[in-house]
Amino acid sequence: MDRQTENDPPAIISDRVLVNGVVTPLALTADGEIRWMESGRRKSTAEKDVLSFVVEGNKVRVKTLVERGGGICCEGNAGDYTRKDFVFEPLSDESRKLWCDKLHQHLDSLGRPKKLFVFVNPFGGKKSARKIFVEEVKPLFEDANIQLEIQETKYQLHAKEIVRSMDVSKYDGIVCVSGDGVLVEVVNGLLERADWRTALKLPIGMVPAGSGNGMIKSLLEPVGLPCSATSAAISIIRGRTRSLDVATISQGTTKFFSVLMLAWGLVADIDIESEKFRWMGSARFDIYGLQRIICLRQYNGRILFVPAPGFESYGQPASCSLDKEPSVSDKAIGYQGPDTRLEDLGWREMKGPFVSVWLHNVPWGAENTLAAPDAKTVLSLPCYHL
Numbered sequence: 093m094d095r096q097t098e099n100d101p102p103a104i105i106s107d108r109v110l111v112n113g114v115v116t117p118l119a120l121t122a123d124g125e126i127r128w129m130e131s132g133r134r135k136s137t138a139e140k141d142v143l144s145f146v147v148e149g150n151k152v153r154v155k156t157l158v159e160r161g162g163g164i165c166c167e168g169n170a171g172d173y174t175r176k177d178f179v180f181e182p183l184s185d186e187s188r189k190l191w192c193d194k195l196h197q198h199l200d201s202l203g204r205p206k207k208l209f210v211f212v213n214p215f216g217g218k219k220s221a222r223k224i225f226v227e228e229v230k231p232l233f234e235d236a237n238i239q240l241e242i243q244e245t246k247y248q249l250h251a252k253e254i255v256r257s258m259d260v261s262k263y264d265g266i267v268c269v270s271g272d273g274v275l276v277e278v279v280n281g282l283l284e285r286a287d288w289r290t291a292l293k294l295p296i297g298m299v300p301a302g303s304g305n306g307m308i309k310s311l312l313e314p315v316g317l318p319c320s321a322t323s324a325a326i327s328i329i330r331g332r333t334r335s336l337d338v339a340t341i342s343q344g345t346t347k348f349f350s351v352l353m354l355a356w357g358l359v360a361d362i363d364i365e366s367e368k369f370r371w372m373g374s375a376r377f378d379i380y381g382l383q384r385i386i387c388l389r390q391y392n393g394r395i396l397f398v399p400a401p402g403f404e405s406y407g408q409p410a411s412c413s414l415d416k417e418p419s420v421s422d423k424a425i426g427y428q429g430p431d432t433r434l435e436d437l438g439w440r441e442m443k444g445p446f447v448s449v450w451l452h453n454v455p456w457g458a459e460n461t462l463a464a465p466d467a468k469t470v471l472s473l474p475c476y477h478l
């Protein structure tokens with residue numbers, strides 16, 4: 093345990109330094125792990141936990157995140173992190189300079205975001221986004237040396253308005269400290285821009301501070317992390333992205349875009365009509381949902397769909413053809429939806445009455461609602477996750 097083993101990654105710098113007043117060997121590995129000896133025991137901090145470093149006189153303070161469940165810290169749950177500094181003192185000016193250069197090079201090589209635009213929705217969920225951001229998220233971003241431009245949303249569609257005209261080239265990502273509503277506004281704002289192809293490359297990060305938080309739950313759960321502000325912030329700092337599908341919704345002459353879900357009937361009614369119980373947080377969905385289930389409504393309609401492979405026997409062949417999409421005017425700007433010729437597809441239909449129609453792009457409809465376990469996310473919009 094105490095000696096370098098042959099499986100250890102090679103050191104990019106290795107030197108004798110002072111740790112707690114004792115001269116000890118210290119190494120930074122190619123994986124970004126910092127290894128040293130303390131009280132005769134080998135200690136280390138994993139790559140992913142190094143956030144930044146500062147020079148304080150002769151000393152170097154490395155800001156790290158430590159998973160409580162493992163590594164060098166105490167017991168805890170996976171994804172439960174605490175901030176911890178590691179301080180060492182190189183034995184000469186040259187050694188200190190070399191350490192700083194190597195740490196700089198290493199942190200630069202990780203491709204982490206350097207400047208983020210952050211939306212904080214003070215109205216979402218139990219109205220605690222401001223507190224969550226200031227207490228749990230901002231200190232981590234600051235430790236990671238991420239420059240922030242913070243914007244509280246002042247009214248509905250404010251985030252969309254800003255995103256539609258912001259200079260996206262100034263940022264490495266947009267973060268929403270909110271529920272799913274602000275995320276949807278940001279996605280729609282990006283897709284309505286004339287330069288949507290470029291704008292769409294900007295990763296979007298989420299920090300759960302709403303009532304449902306289905307998207308961030310769907311991003312964190314598959315990598316075994318709790319749906320917490322800390323795990324979300326860390327995944328943003330690490331800067332790894334994953335792509336999401338975008339659904340295009342046409343309603344009359346209006347077009348909008350969805351990344352989470354589309355609901356008609358029971359779930360939509362619960363979502364909209366429980367607004368008056370917003371102060372309850374996510375419990376508003378359960379309590380109002382129960383009330384709606386006791387007094388169940390029915391919704392008449394017809395659903396036309398193109399079955400996925402393996403689901404061809406669902407419904408009946410469509411009894412009428414699908415209306416042709418109105419042709420896109422030359423003046424239309426922004427994303428207009430996929431190029432697919434809808435009238436050429438093998439449509440089938442289901443006739444109501446329905447109780448609930450719930451289409452999902454991701455598995456979780458809300459933090460406690462695994463609505464579509466097989467809705468595996470794929471392809472096109474980058475979202476920060478682990």
Ligand SMILES: Nc1ncnc2c1ncn2[C@@H]1O[C@H](COP(=O)(O)OP(=O)(O)OP(=O)(O)O)[C@@H](O)[C@H]1O
Nearest residue numbers: 216217245246248249270271272273302303304305
């Ligand atoms: N200052 C504000 N006052 C009123 N509404 C706002 C304000 N800022 C944003 N909004 C609106 O609040 C709505 C809900 O926000 P958000 O999605 O963050 O929370 P939520 O509805 O509680 O969570 P979820 O969508 O996950 O259920 C959004 O549609 C947004 O446009």
